[in-house]
Amino acid sequence: MTRIALVTGANRGIGFEVCRQLALQGVQVILTSRNVAKGQAAADVLRNEGLEVTSHQLDVTDVESVMALQEEIDATFGRLDILINNAGVYLDEGVSIFDVSLEAMRLTQEVNFFGPFHLCRAFVPMMRLKDYGRIVNVSSGYGAMVDMGARTAAYRISKLALNALTRIVADEVKGYNIKVNAMCPGWVSTDMGGPAAPRTVDEGAEAITWLATLPDDGPTGGFFRDHQPIPW
Ligand SMILES: NC(=O)c1ccc[n+]([C@@H]2O[C@H](COP(=O)([O-])OP(=O)(O)OC[C@H]3O[C@@H](n4cnc5c(N)ncnc54)[C@H](OP(=O)(O)O)[C@@H]3O)[C@@H](O)[C@H]2O)c1
Structure with a gap:
């Protein structure tokens, strides 16, 4: 059976590469982006490589559009097997909590936390009905309590909330064949990571693809980097 995957924030960066890797494994990918034209252009690149990818507009902060997409996927496929909560913003790099604007603090939580929250609430019920699901929350070491410290508070708090x-969610779906994991891709060379980052998007995406295609006896409720559990 062909698996169906939805990837958020997939017009560029790590999300785009996850779409490529999943499609190369025979997964049917719904590449979503907040800008419709950018999503179509990204999907065209992958289709030109012979991959089965469709695109759909999705701003993860817009709960109504999340629900509309859920209804569309239900009508078209009757299920969603894989959800990659990848869309993210990084608006307060190095900024003190005393200087970060309220707007940046709020927007960061809207995208990095409320986005995955809306998507989980929309799609987990379908996964329960089919007793199958793989959810990957693309987090960051910045969200780990063990390394919590000064600066970059908006981003840190958003990823800490994503880890929670x-x-x-992993606990709420106990007893179902649904695996819910958070991961840190490492420091990856994207628009967010910058050109000095040592990892390629290919390397950053690989562990997401691994968690997205876990076998039935795979881990759930974990936080991973490089396929290894890391402390919260
Ligand atoms: N790069 C790193 O070193 C690194 C390290 C740790 C964790 N991460 C995490 O990895 C994930 C991907 O990061 P990246 O490096 O690939 O970042 P990126 O290149 O900046 O891409 C971010 C993606 O998120 C999208 N996005 C932002 N706001 C959105 C919204 N409201 N709705 C839907 N999509 C939205 C962007 O769309 P637009 O093109 O429209 O802006 C873009 O497609 C993020 O969650 C990030 O926190 C990255």
């Missing part, structure tokens, strides 16, 4: 969401 991971544990909560």
